[in-house]
Amino acid sequence: MxxxxxxxxxxxxxxxxxxxxxxxxxxxxxxxxxVPQPQLQTPRAENNLTDTQAVRLLGSYHPSQRTLLAAPAPSPTAKERPCPKCNTMVPMLCRVCPSCNTYLGS
Ligand SMILES: [Zn+2]
Ligand SMILES: [Zn+2]
Incomplete structure (x- = not known):
């Protein structure tokens, strides 16, 4: 060696x-x-570092994905209604259907 x-x-x-x-x-x-001393511990230390870095990456990755999945789901279903004429989902805030211009009321 x-x-x-x-x-x-x-x-x-x-x-x-x-x-x-x-x-x-x-x-x-x-x-x-x-001549430096051979550093037999170096490979192990590097492995430990990459392991903790991977854990950190996973730890930060999961919560952000959860919020991304959770955020869009409740809002469209709760605040949209189907247009009676063309069945397009229209946001509750829109009084006129954007695809057929039918007045939907408030
Ligand atoms: Zn030299
Ligand atoms: Zn419509």
Missing amino acids: SIRFVCRNGHALKANVRHAGRKMRCPRCKVAVW
Whole structure:
């Protein structure tokens, strides 16, 4: 197993795990670089992060969908009536049918 890291000048380096915590020289620019310790915990931590992010996304997604589904349903049925002439659903606020211009009254 090897450790990947970057030297001060941005050169991608690779070192054996046995050299972790030691100093080595970048073969390209001869700069002294500390070989970092291998981070075995990183993949697990990333998994935990994505899991909580997914939960958060789901948590925010569901309530918004609920309000979207709930909002339009009650209003049209309660405030509309069918036109006696053409059966078009006309809002209660409209006194004239928009499709056949029949006067519906208030
Ligand atoms: Zn370098
Ligand atoms: Zn009508």
